[in-house]
Amino acid sequence: MSLKNKIREKIKKYSNKDYLEEYIKNEFFLENGKADIFINLHHINQLFDSRTSDTQLALNDDIYAFIENKSSVLDNDIQITLHIIGLDLSSKDEETVRHLIKEHYATELYKKQKEYNSNKSKIFNLFSIGIFFLCVYTAFYLLTNFELFKTLFVFLFSFSLWEAFDLFIFSFNNLKNESEIITQLLLMDVDFDKKIKEWLLILFLLFYI
16 A cells, blocks of 8 residues: 555544544543543642742743643633642642633633724724725726726725725634633632642552561
8 A cells, every 4th residue: 555545544534523522532531512621730839930030920931831721622601620639738829720721721811802892893994994995996996987087996996895804714713712711711610639649649559568
């Protein structure tokens, strides 16, 4: 079998919806429309950005990159629970982590919504300008014989309407989808699985008793 045919077979196999659904089911332990994401950390330095402190304390960018990469295959309507494993944090530190994650995605959502509203305003303005020049073109077409002005107004209303359409199709809808993704992560639950450590300790004691 040629390499080209092998590539086609792999594309057919792994781009199949059934394969993806099975992968998601096994990977995220989907139950009742909820997904679990597990992140295993061995040291607190892996969690917090050592360059930050006090009111500017932040998590490592790797944490957010991991969450966003793992959740990228999930539908936007699935509730996510993030399980942080391997760290024995105080209740205060746990609440700090939850707050920092919420704060991060709340800020990202604000920026995305600001961009969304800006594009919404641009689309409205371009559409309005396009309709105005379309009306002017129609008036010139019916009342005059100035071909130069007709050509100019055809260009102006075509350009404005096309730009409005382009923004709506390629930017506006993308920003809306990105806002939904960020909102999904903003609503994400964060758990700290201390029980795993306790079970490991129990098993260790049972093994050596």
